Amino acid sequence: MNRDKLIxxxxxxxxxxxxxxxxxxxxxxxxxxxxxxxxxxxxxxxxLELVRHYTALSQMNFxxxxxxxxxxxxxxxxxxxxxxxxxxxxxxxxxHPLSENAQPALQILWEMEQVLKAVSGMDGFTFQPTAGAxxxxxxxxxxxxxxRAQGNAKKVVLIPDSAHGTNPATAAICGYAVQAIKxxxxxxxxxxxxxxxxxxEVAGLMLTNPNTFGVxxxxxxxxxxxxxxxxxxxxxxxxxxxxxxxxxxxxxxxxDVVHINLHKTFTTPHGGGGPGSGPVGVKQALLPFxxxxxxxxxxxxxxxxxxxxxxxxxxxxxxxxxxxxxxxxVYAKMLGAEGMRRTSEMAVLNANYIAAKLDPHYDRPKNxxxxxxxxxxxxxxxxxxxxxxxxxxxxLIDYGVHPPTIYFPLPNVAPETMLIEPTETESLEQVDDFVxxxxxxxxxxxxxxDLLKEAPHATPVRxxxxxxxxxxxxxxxxxxxx
Amino acid sequence: MxxxxxxxxxxxxxxxxIGVASTDELFAPVPESLRLNALNLPxxxxxxxxxAFVHSLTDRETSLSFLGGGAYDxxxxxxxxxxxxxxxxxxAYTPYQPEVSQGTxxxxxxxxxxxxxxxxxxxxxxxxxxxxxxxxxxVLMAVRLNNHxxxxxxxxxxxxxxxxxxTYVRGIDxxxxxxxxxxxxxxxxxxxxxxxxDNTAAVVVQNPNFLGVLESLDEIGDLVNNTRTAFIACVxxxxxxxxxxxxxxxxxIVIGDGQPLGLPLSYGGPYVGFFASRDAHVRKMPGRIxxxxxxxxxxxxxxxxxxxxxxxxxxxxxxxxxxTNQTLCATAATVYLSSIGPQGFREVGELNxxxxxxxxxxxxxxxxxxxxxSGPIFNEFVLEIDRKAxxxxxxxxxxxxxxxxxxGRFYPTLENCILTCVTEKRTDxxxxxxxxxxxxx
Numbered sequence: 001m002n003r004d005k006l007i008x009x010x011x012x013x014x015x016x017x018x019x020x021x022x023x024x025x026x027x028x029x030x031x032x033x034x035x036x037x038x039x040x041x042x043x044x045x046x047x048l049e050l051v052r053h054y055t056a057l058s059q060m061n062f063x064x065x066x067x068x069x070x071x072x073x074x075x076x077x078x079x080x081x082x083x084x085x086x087x088x089x090x091x092x093x094x095x096h097p098l099s100e101n102a103q104p105a106l107q108i109l110w111e112m113e114q115v116l117k118a119v120s121g122m123d124g125f126t127f128q129p130t131a132g133a134x135x136x137x138x139x140x141x142x143x144x145x146x147x148r149a150q151g152n153a154k155k156v157v158l159i160p161d162s163a164h165g166t167n168p169a170t171a172a173i174c175g176y177a178v179q180a181i182k183x184x185x186x187x188x189x190x191x192x193x194x195x196x197x198x199x200x201e202v203a204g205l206m207l208t209n210p211n212t213f214g215v216x217x218x219x220x221x222x223x224x225x226x227x228x229x230x231x232x233x234x235x236x237x238x239x240x241x242x243x244x245x246x247x248x249x250x251x252x253x254x255x256d257v258v259h260i261n262l263h264k265t266f267t268t269p270h271g272g273g274g275p276g277s278g279p280v281g282v283k284q285a286l287l288p289f290x291x292x293x294x295x296x297x298x299x300x301x302x303x304x305x306x307x308x309x310x311x312x313x314x315x316x317x318x319x320x321x322x323x324x325x326x327x328x329x330v331y332a333k334m335l336g337a338e339g340m341r342r343t344s345e346m347a348v349l350n351a352n353y354i355a356a357k358l359d360p361h362y363d364r365p366k367n368x369x370x371x372x373x374x375x376x377x378x379x380x381x382x383x384x385x386x387x388x389x390x391x392x393x394x395x396l397i398d399y400g401v402h403p404p405t406i407y408f409p410l411p412n413v414a415p416e417t418m419l420i421e422p423t424e425t426e427s428l429e430q431v432d433d434f435v436x437x438x439x440x441x442x443x444x445x446x447x448x449x450d451l452l453k454e455a456p457h458a459t460p461v462r463x464x465x466x467x468x469x470x471x472x473x474x475x476x477x478x479x480x481x482x
Numbered sequence: 483m484x485x486x487x488x489x490x491x492x493x494x495x496x497x498x499x500i501g502v503a504s505t506d507e508l509f510a511p512v513p514e515s516l517r518l519n520a521l522n523l524p525x526x527x528x529x530x531x532x533x534a535f536v537h538s539l540t541d542r543e544t545s546l547s548f549l550g551g552g553a554y555d556x557x558x559x560x561x562x563x564x565x566x567x568x569x570x571x572x573x574a575y576t577p578y579q580p581e582v583s584q585g586t587x588x589x590x591x592x593x594x595x596x597x598x599x600x601x602x603x604x605x606x607x608x609x610x611x612x613x614x615x616x617x618x619x620x621v622l623m624a625v626r627l628n629n630h631x632x633x634x635x636x637x638x639x640x641x642x643x644x645x646x647x648x649t650y651v652r653g654i655d656x657x658x659x660x661x662x663x664x665x666x667x668x669x670x671x672x673x674x675x676x677x678x679x680d681n682t683a684a685v686v687v688q689n690p691n692f693l694g695v696l697e698s699l700d701e702i703g704d705l706v707n708n709t710r711t712a713f714i715a716c717v718x719x720x721x722x723x724x725x726x727x728x729x730x731x732x733x734x735i736v737i738g739d740g741q742p743l744g745l746p747l748s749y750g751g752p753y754v755g756f757f758a759s760r761d762a763h764v765r766k767m768p769g770r771i772x773x774x775x776x777x778x779x780x781x782x783x784x785x786x787x788x789x790x791x792x793x794x795x796x797x798x799x800x801x802x803x804x805x806t807n808q809t810l811c812a813t814a815a816t817v818y819l820s821s822i823g824p825q826g827f828r829e830v831g832e833l834n835x836x837x838x839x840x841x842x843x844x845x846x847x848x849x850x851x852x853x854x855x856s857g858p859i860f861n862e863f864v865l866e867i868d869r870k871a872x873x874x875x876x877x878x879x880x881x882x883x884x885x886x887x888x889x890g891r892f893y894p895t896l897e898n899c900i901l902t903c904v905t906e907k908r909t910d911x912x913x914x915x916x917x918x919x920x921x922x923x
Binding site for chain 1: 483484485486487488492493495496497499500501502505508509510511512513515516517518520521522523524525526527528529532533535536537539540541542544545547549551552553555557559561563564565567568569570571572573574575576577578579580581582583584585586588589591592594595596598599600602604605606608609611612613614615622640642643645646648649650652653654696698699700722723724725726727739746747748749750751752753754764770771772773774775776777778779781782783784785787788789790792793794795796797798799800802803804805806807808809810811813816817819820821822823824825826827828829830831832833835836837839840843858875876879884887906910
């Protein structure tokens with residue numbers, strides 16, 4: 001089979017896969033001005049052709065199931081199969097969001113809320129955000145609603161320079177000006193710089209902890225006090241919660257609003273880029289502003305409460321990605337309190353082991369002890385042999401490893417960065433294989449740099465021309481037949 | 483039960499390599515005052531117990547459902563779930579490294595192409611979270627296109643979608659103007675005309691609308707097309723099997739929820755938003771976009787492109803903060819459309835049209851049941867009865883039937899009205915069962 005074809009380029013006119021029973025005429029015709037006479041150009045393939053095509057496509061992917069995937073900040077841990085089975089139970093998968101028979105679904109939402117409250121130290125959650133970025137949007141909208149209710153006109157959100165791009169984008173969408181806070185040599189928030197930015201215009205500070213260098217913000221209590229004293233609120237981006245699950249809680253650190261990525265810490269599958277789930281939790285004072293509806297327990301029954309006059313409104317069509325919540329609940333129940341602690345312990349152990357092993361071979365821009373992930377740099381290799389983080393990433397593919405996150409943190413914060421997050425589900429043997437590959441690549445960088453610059457060598461396609469893709473965009477398949 | 487593979491020996495070996503005595507030492511950066519002794523959660527359980535828990539919740543009869551209103555019970559061929567259950571698709575992440583993500587990228591490219599085909603638009607993105615957030619992003623994009631300050635929203639727009647739009651535009655100065663429906667259930671064109679001022683950023687039309695009624699897109703297109711106002715259409719993609727797409731009528735942005743394309747109801751999500759527009763507007767679009775290019779050997783390949791619009795490059799000046807979207811759901815919709823093809827798509831459209839019209843005829847033949855709006859419908863319609871809708875719906879629920887949505891929940895003036903949906907999955911026997919139960923009330 002030619003593996004290069006798109007589904008549109010397979011099959012033949014008139015060929016079929018799925019057919020439906022014939023309709024019985026109702027006697028009512030579609031009004032002529034509305035009736036579609038030109039059918040869309042959809043593929044015409046047999047079921048076998050279809051299965052072969054998408055099986056072939058799937059085999060062009062690296063995935064957790066097939067390869068080690070240390071993509072920093074994304075927490076690519078094993079996705080248990082029992083979760084998939086639970087989400088597909090017909091009474092769950094077939095449940096309509098406006099059904100009046102939704103007690104099981106409401107109980108699942110309520111129980112997961114209790115888990116997240118215990119894990120985060122917050123007082124209430126919404127599951128409406130369908131991804132981390134939408135969680136951020138809800139979180140900052142809640143902070144804005146809180147300040148409005150206090151009669152305060154705040155204009156600024158503070159964000160560390162090392163933060164994920166969704167943080168500033170979110171603050172801007174919510175109508176705030178963004179000011180960046182510097183990082184110290186250790187990779188943590190520069191408290192002096194923070195102080196210099198704290199005015200009464202500041203609505204809040206968005207923080208990831210451990211931060212994007214994988215370093216725990218050990219001055220977090222002082223930071224929280226400073227922000228609160230200035231009348232601001234503290235937002236926790238939960239991207240890195242896996243680092244201290246069960247060890248400590250953002251609520252105890254002084255955070256007022258948090259979002260948690262169920263697709264990271266609670267291992268709901270990443271799906272090639274979603275669906276995710278980004279539930280948002282708040283402290284008592286912000287509860288009235290949560291999106292509607294919220295789930296209430298009354299006796300042994302559960303209900304959706306829409307009667308919330310101070311709510312910021314809604315952000316998703318119904319109640320968020322419920323199918324992800326049931327997966328996360330099964331995970332949380334199976335782990336229990338001890339399993340969660342073990343999860344973060346092994347995640348941090350794997351990361352520190354990699355850091356210790358790679359320290360002699362690569363530069364680490366921030367020297368503080370990392371937690372569940374660490375940032376290495378290709379700066380040494382670049383200076384000596386012109387090798388970039390991209391070259392190392394692409395060469396890792398030849399070794400059967402999905403590359404780490406590269407150029408994040410951004411080049412203005414640290415050069416040629418590679419953010420490595422092994423997660424707790426990887427074995428010592430796998431981690432050793434990775435370390436060995438990285439050491440080997442460091443050697444190749446000196447001895448045969450072209451090997452890296454031309455990598456990857458054995459993939460379905462090699463390095464792609466991204467500049468032309470952007471300059472002359474081809475964004476859809478067009479048939480030659482009109 | 484947890485999923486860590488470490489033996490005691492492994493742990494000791496790794497601690498030695500790091501040079502610490504215990505894993506506890508690795509948490510030294512966490513101040514003592516913040517350390518927890520234990521989480522207030524029960525102990526872990528086995529897979530067998532977890533499975534039993536889920537079954538204990540779900541062990542109940544399902545009802546015969548005629549619910550629609552933004553989420554639809556359509557048939558999904560077996561191949562759809564089989565393909566998206568492949569670990570290579572569902573355990574991968576965003577295709578940041580295109581050389582090892584061609585599978586996901588090609589599926590996205592096919593999805594974009596199929597959305598363009600369905601809507602008759604020029605360009606589509608890789609997906610949005612769902613229909614409601616796609617609409618909100620469309621409204622924000624319209625404002626980026628023309629910097630105008632008011633948006634016309636139909637009263638017959640899905641009430642949840644309206645709430646989402648209102649939440650999303652809170653950060654900018656935008657007036658949301660309510661356009662009521664006429665007696666036939668379609669947008670009141672006279673009021674639309676009056677409200678369509680020079681500073682209108684967008685006219686939003688939902689087709690079919692929340693009342694199930696099909697709008698005259700040609701008339702609306704004629705009104706909007708020669709202005710700087712954006713014409714935004716929110717459509718049910720299954721209806722595009724039978725009904726002309728908004729691209730035929732000069733729509734600037736077409737969005738909707740792809741759930742009807744083979745995705746389970748799943749109590750409201752995960753679904754998938756789709757977002758299509760004109761080539762001229764592509765650099766103002768939100769979300770990820772996949773494009774075709776070549777590799778160093780000249781071979782065809784696919785990449786995420788036009789990324790300078792996005793948050794990871796542009797940060798606070800991005801077109802949207804969206805990052806992770808709903809790729810696996812988009813893949814499911816792509817497989818669905820590939821499996822049914824143009825003929826199956828037409829058949830689904832015809833089945834929805836005729837089964838719903840036959841159900842409508844049978845229901846309105848019952849005493850005291852009338853069709854509320856005279857406008858044409860696709861697969862949903864509003865019934866008006868002589869008492870509160872909730873009374874009848876509750877009585878039918880006791881007979882194992884969810885006959886529709888109580889519109890009084892959303893519109894106080896429609897408390898005697900029921901929104902009933904009949905998809906291709908509702909057979910003649912299902913319709914007979916509904917009629918018999920209703921008659922027996």
